[in-house]
Amino acid sequence: MDNANGNTIVLGDVEVIRVVEWQGPFGPAAGLVPRAGERLWRDNEDWLAPDHLRPEDGTAVMALQTWVLRSGGTTVLVDTGVGNGRERPGTPLFHRREGDFLGALARAGVRPQDVDYVVNTHLHADHVGWNTRDGQDTDGAAGEWTPSFPNARYLIPAADDHHFGPRGRYAGGEREDDRLTYEDSVAPVHRAGQAVLWEGSHRIDEHLTLEAAPGHTPGSSVLRLASGTDRAVFVGDLLHSPVQILSPSCDSCFCMDPRQTAATRREVLGRAADLRELVVPAHFGGAGAVEVRREGEGFGIFRWAAYGPGR
Template sequence: MEKNESEQPLVLGDVEVIRITEWAGPFGPARDLVPQSTAGLWKDNEDWLAPDHWQPDQDLAVMALQTWVLRSAGRTVLVDTGVGNGRERPGSPAFHHRQGDFLDGLARAGIRPEDVDTVVNTHVHADHVGWNTRDADGEWVPTFPRAQYLIPAADDFHFGPGNAYAKGLRQDDRLIYEDSIAPVHRSGQAVLWDGTHRIDEHLTLESAPGHTPGSSVLRLSSGTDRAVFVGDLVHNPVQILDPACNSCFCLDAEQAVATRRRILERAADTRELVVPAHFGGPGAVEVRRSGGAFTLTPHGRR
């Protein structure tokens, strides 16, 4: 299902949150996406996993590619930038030479490229950095001309030329860096960070490695409201029900599990709304501890 739409804003304290969906629909076999998950885990939760997160008749995981727009302290902040248009992605057929109307989606939300102050790439994967740049007469240039681009230093190194583009294991990694990251460096708009990075009084980035070496989360704290934008910490709710289940894209399996547990435990203890990059439906979930495990409720549902 192709779609590109902005939805009604969510207000958390003094921060307005808008979701821009680049694409949503069935992504692939459920246990190809989350290989360690069991058929029973999906089946036992079918009543709420379907249809937003799973198509049980074909056993397909459902995902969304989306950008979260935060209006905070007078700034417009984008969290991840999707796939982008016209990319060479031979290793990812769904992304290869893709064309969509992401910028029109931003426009419908009242956002022009020149309005964006900050771009957050939670990590350097194809579906999180694509609209960092656009094609201008055959040259990749930053899409957001005034923005500061916050890129995790560990990912910039791992996927960059100094590490021969993630050691050259995938052709796509070199292509992603060259068309979506390198132009931002050349324009002087890239800011590399490690550990933590404070954006404003409400928003703080924090390293959360495992999925990639530089994977990160963005914490929101405003008034009594809390949220954590977790990128690819989880691709599907079954990874919250069983945090030991990594996605097929996690580079360091042991570290990814440890980070996932740590972030989910804090979210449960501090009542942070968990906002993943790829959840369909309401897009965010409320997580609670249940013994040594977790339960979750889609945000807005009781």
Template sequence: MADDNVQSFKIGDVEVLRIVEWRGSFLPARQLVPGVAPETWKEYEGQLAPDHWDPVGDRAMSALQTWVLRSGGRTVLVDTGVGKGRERPGNPLFHQRQGDLPGLLERAGVNPGDVDVVVNTHIHADHVGWNTHEVEGEWVPTFPNARYLLPAADDVHFGPENGYAGGARADDRLIYEDSVAPVHRAGLAERWEGEYRIDEHLTLEPAPGHTPGSSVLRLVSHGERAVFVGDLLHSPVQVLRPECNSCFCLDPRGAAASRSRILERAAQDKELVVPAHFGGDGAVEVRRAGEGFSFHRWAA
């Protein structure tokens, strides 16, 4: 299976499907990762352009995608994109977006009723949107037979218990109420903390900083390894400069510490690093290089 929006590969016994809803220009590069100096983007232009950086417009390139894992006889979704018809006044790219993740999943042979587990690596608009869809004016779970795994720290932080992230952004309340609360009401949500083992191949671990509950999903099968890192990395330039955060990280110091820790293990264990928003091949192996890391091999 291979086309512009649906790609497939294997990691050990686990089939991985990459479902791409959108790819293109996102934000000015130094707005997305403000700590990275202009000369760094230029120095690594050969590795960053054109899939991750447009040097002419000086803009970061990005992708909106969901990863589907077929593991141990079950179908696991990792993040669910922006959704359709959402009120997101704080983000013009996401506001009233008319995406079609279910249609793309169908092209990949995935029926919503066949999904067993939905992993939200964290509770941001572009990771929980297709948790639900609208039916007769009500938001209901898109995957009615799935367990939705929510990081407990994020569910508390962004939910009503904390005044929807303290009421700092109107979008946080909207996101929770249309994409998370309906899953709770349906009895499909499961909060987790510490470490959560999904099956013999898949384990969730905390990686806080981007949000309080940001997490990664580790895959190990027949000696092959991958780590799905959500928004721990927004751009490959952060592999080269792991101390530099995206403009969306709520706890910059914590995010940088989590990023360095996860990349260190990925380099040591030869894990394929699979971020939520990389364009191009979408995933990369990294190696230690001085005080930081380097790109070893992009996913085929």
């Protein structure tokens, strides 16, 4: 995606800019949302393809992306992708990636020093990677991770910080990728004194509020935007594929507590349908954001987001 070509939505007084780190085939769709069933994918492949599904081999298509919010003179980043040079041996797609994410931010008009807040909706590796960068790029020692955004406060759900950090023994079992993720992308933010742990809810400004939405991880959260008559909800990993809108009981393979995640998903989608909130998941390709409506026991696609030139 090229932000210079108008990958922007204006909601009330808040400008929303999408910055894509990577987009492409992710893995088998049947493995991503195991309970969806082959028929749900097949019956909807005409509109799922090509942005969410590759029908010829049943591969799910996803994006790694950050949402930039400009609200009342404040610049907020929602999730920070995978990052460069990370040791992620358990996830080949994320392992030792190299990309031009900071360049993409710059093309969107965002310098690292301009960022006021970084929101991590949860602490999975693909949501915290650009929290930090190698110190040799910031006048530090090579191999020393330092915050990418030196003036930002990093808003981190306390429950996830406990679960994925050393107090929780890195997700309860010292899983190597979880330990590495915390040590290179979260712990340096704590050491720099830039981490803000929150519980329940946290208001950023008059337009933006974080709310707990547990299930996917213990501290998973959503960010609500309300400005004028416009509404949006940034839902992180409550949704990995649009098939979960059609069948909200279907969890992704990454959800830690499927029953709780499904209840949270249904609640968030219900409110979005009733209040006409734009739903903004972390990983949707294509338009990346969608309005939903109630349909029977589930929900349907009302319309996809339309982008225009930024202000």
